[in-house]
Amino acid sequence: MIEFKDVSLVYPNGTQGLKNINVKINDGEFVVIVGLSGAGKSTFIRSINRLVTPTSGSLLIDNEDILSYHGKNLRKLRTKTGMIFQNYNLVKRSNVLKNVLAGRLGHTGTLRSILNLYKKEDIGLAYESLKRVNIEEKLYNRADELSGGQQQRVSIARVLTQQPNYILADEPVASLDPPTSHQVMTYLKKINKEDNITTIVNLHFIDMAMEYADRIIGMRAGEVVFDGPVSEVSEQTFEEIYGRSIREDDLRGGANKS
Amino acid sequence: MIEFKDVSLVYPNGTQGLKNINVKINDGEFVVIVGLSGAGKSTFIRSINRLVTPTSGSLLIDNEDILSYHGKNLRKLRTKTGMIFQNYNLVKRSNVLKNVLAGRLGHTGTLRSILNLYKKEDIGLAYESLKRVNIEEKLYNRADELSGGQQQRVSIARVLTQQPNYILADEPVASLDPPTSHQVMTYLKKINKEDNITTIVNLHFIDMAMEYADRIIGMRAGEVVFDGPVSEVSEQTFEEIYGRSIREDDLRGGANKS
Amino acid sequence: GGSDESDSSNGGETEDSGSEESASDEESTEESEGMIPETLVIGFVPSQDSDTIADTVEPLAERLGEELGIEVQGQVMTNYNALVEAMGANQVQVGFIPAFGYVLANEQYDVEVILKSIRYGSGTYKAQYVVRSDSGIESLADLEGKIWAYGDQTSTSGYLFPASQLMEEFGYDTSAELEANFFSGTTQTGGHDNSAIAVYEGEADVATTFDDVRTELEEEYPDVMDELTILGYTDEIPNDTISVTKELDKEFVQQIKDVFLSFNDDEEMISIMNEVYNWDAIDEATDEEYQVVKDTYAKFKDNITLE
Amino acid sequence: MENYSLPPKPKNSLWKKIKTIVITLLVIGLYVWTFTGIDIEWSRVIERALNNFQRVIPKLLSPDWSATSEVALAMLETVFIAFAGSLMAAILAVPIAFLAANNMMGKYLSVIGKWILSAVRAFPDIILAILFVVAVGPNAFAGVLAIAIGSTGMLGKMFSEIIESIDMDIVEAMQANGANRIQILFYAVMPQIIPEFLSYAIYRFEVDIRASSILGIVGAGGIGTMIIFASNNRNWNEMGTILLAIIIVVTIIDFASARIRRKIV
């Protein structure tokens, strides 16, 4: 269970990334966070595995406040939370397999991992994950030889290899074509359901959000402006999240206005 | 007018980026290119302003074969074709305004641009473009201080500042939230119509493509597998482009298969 | 008091300077009169063959300027190649050069010696052979089969003169043969002090240094005077020169010479020179006195051992 | 789930294998050669160190304060000369670096550029010093020139490597704008390289301050000359003073440069 208790985050330059967030995410939920660019979606997600540290409030995961974590505790937390990034974050100069195996780091002894002495199962798992995102044939290619979409798929495979309890995904499908996007979302949904892995995804597309989410959290300017099951999403919700109603005067009008 | 005549492109490493492309794009058209990751969409677009050079065939723009261009000719060609990139390609250490002003480089004398002596109109135009993508308040921020979506908007502003005859956009909305995406597409569409600027956009999302395109070109493995007006797009088309029909057994099945 | 000691060389000097004069007269008829620079530049390369080395010629340059009535600039340079070339290009007109450097400058660019320094009352100095007191080495012949430490091969007292002496005495034609066949090993130490320390520490059996390097080491190695003894000395090596470039006007050169010589009667200057350069006095000198160095140089120049 | 299995690794060609083996053997050979060629008597070294520690270190740590003003003056001289020299080098190095960078000038020109830089670096300081003394006489300016040329080789090499490592996507974006080469230089390349250039130039400035023995050769004085004299005279106390001066000055420069860089980067 993840619980944000009055969490705020101010970046060193003064930008308020999160503002008094109170959210409770139950085990096994599939939550999609939507919001405008700069709304604080990434900040929200990155607080959970402490890639950024909220400046006030408390953030409980499995009933422990993780804001005070450091060292071993933090690594343990991160081992059980997998993360998929907006910009892939692959080591461009390493090959695909090595990038994917990095997902096992938290589970592998330091010496073992430095000497590349992965267990056979780990390597098999990595290969398996690559197959799941249909990119197994690029196994030995260097990451920078792949197209954007292919790179994102590798980074997803990395998280799959990690076998986490929580999956955090920061716009995982932003660079994927629709079939692959849906594939990935479906897969995330599937492991969410089958293995009961709590999954939190940032998405730009509310339609896709509606299709996969159990629950939608809408953010705007660092605040949660909507939080509820998909069934409760209405025109009104869009307005709250995007600051105006979706489609009608807004989408077409955006450019007209200027 | 842009005309691909039997254009092929083989990358130095042997990958066939384009295979016998025959396409004619008339002035003022709004063409959206769709296809799987790795289909060759980027390669297609980048051939037009010669960021990559096709290895055979001929590519006519305004009835001149641009494949033999170099030096001044090439710069002239590029001045009249604006380009929006998948990865923004901003100078991270320069501020937003300077990045946007770079769009005027082709129109500005070397000395002037080196000394930062832009015409007042140019600076005004740059500011204007920033307003159009709603990011004028970040004027003096360094590009690397912006979020992904914000960076992409700056890069669009850069092209708007260039006032080109052709706009090439390589997944311009991959990192934008839906309202901004629609705004941008609408804006591209609007200048396409008003100024009769031929616009060629790569998109992953066939629904968005259907909404804005006059004409859709579907690519697969370097080949054009569909080319026609939006009205002609059918289930069959999806199958051709994505190698299987959209949605039904495909999207859900993707994960099942593995 | 220094001028007394140089009587013997004085006689030769007049003869020699006469011939030099006539030689340059021929030249000056072809070209113009010799030049008098607006600023006279003095280059100073401190001799390593000396117990203390100063890093300034400022007081000397100042006085010289006052006497000559033109601006005089003194520069200390740490490498005599640079000074030789600078004199060749007439960028430096007056050089305080060690004997070996003077020989090079004279051969390459006809630089002329006008004066020399007098140290410890003498216009020459000697190199010494240093051995451990308990080594049992009593003559140069005992050095056979021993290990030889020297500063570097371009050092007059550290290498050239002793090597030359040993070659003559024991019948070797080249220094390579001397090093390879007479000694069992050689160590190039980089400096006179290091050579002596090498012997002190037992890494070498004999060091060739200026006379007397031990005084410099006394502070760090208090027992150095007892532990090390001087086995012998080489021939006399002429002291540092004061030389001028061939372009300089003859009368002006004479003027410079006079001013320097007048310092001998100036208590203040003597004390400065003594303190800064260990000089007691300045005396006239002729090229001839350096013939011995030229001969030695000729012996080594071409068959230089490349290890 | 299927069995975890991995497809076979793509087989390296025989040629590649041979190459790997040959290179490995070469490297091993090189080290064997090195270790057999170098012969250090450890017992002697340690014994000497124990004996000499008392002779040298305490004196070094008790600087000769009477030399302070002299050292300070020499230090100031050195700083000025090194500054002028390394700034000149930083400027000279830029065009050569662009010539030597293979992503700017093409393969063949860049080889020429690299050779020029290697040649400059192969030239020993002392010969540069001689040349400039002959050219402009024994003075500080000769020192500036010698430092400038001596530093150009290193800076040029570093600069060219920085240029080779820039993000070419941005260059591409500028090309797509129709910018010409000079504009690309100023808009896409410069912003990416300036901070690194700056830090290498400042770094070189530091190097020039402490490697100032070249100034002694040209008669420009400075701290390098003092070092040579102090070492020839075995004056460890004065050496201590000089060291202290250098450490202070370089630390100040380091501090100031960090601030400047933060402003400009």
Next chain:
Amino acid sequence: MTKEKPSLTADKTPSIYPAKTKMQVTLIFFVIIGIYLFSMYWTQREMVGGIGGALGNMYVVIEKFFPPNFAVLPAIWEPMAQTIQMAILATTVSAILTVPLALLSAQNVTTFKPLYYLTRTFLNILRTIPDLVLAVLFVGLFGIGLFPGILALIVFSLGILAKLISETIESVDMNPMEAMRASGGNTLQVIWYALVPQVAPQFASLVLYVFEINIRASVVLGLVGAGGIGLILNQQLGFYNYPNAMAIIILIFVVVIVIEFISNKIREALL
């Protein structure tokens, strides 16, 4: 979002940089130029005459170096080899020692500030000591011979390497490191997986660069009795055998080129 209607001729066009930044950069620029001009003036104040005859003068000297006397090559091979051996040894040791030091002095790896400042200061002091002083000092301590020479090279190159490499580390793409950290990797693993691949080419080229420096620094080693090619070079210059010296310089040049070539090959392989 948009509050006001933009008009094409915006009444006040902004300048490219905010006034404050402009001011600061201009100020820094002028201070630097000012110091430069002063330095140039100050260093030229002792200059006698112009630089009119400069090139002619230089030509006279340069001419003396030609033609190089390659006949000495067989004789200088041994000191050259010795120089290379010392350089290999010194470079290897300092490359190994550099790794922990560079990591500890990289701000993005060592987040524990006191440790970072401690290492940084240590390296600064190390870097500050001139090679000549190092050589003299080590000879004072260890006596003449190979050991003080090699030690001087090690300390000297350690200072250079650790600084350059720590800066390379500070400029890597932090995203992959973040990803590794997010998957629970410990510091060592993050470094090994995300940092090393990014730094490796630069590391290799800097190490080879330092190797090259070490070869050229053999001039200093000559001063302390450690032998090597620098000693021979000084000697040949001292005896006015300029053509011999030129042959040695050309040999050094060839070695530099070879190292450069190897460096490029390694970089290509790693990039």
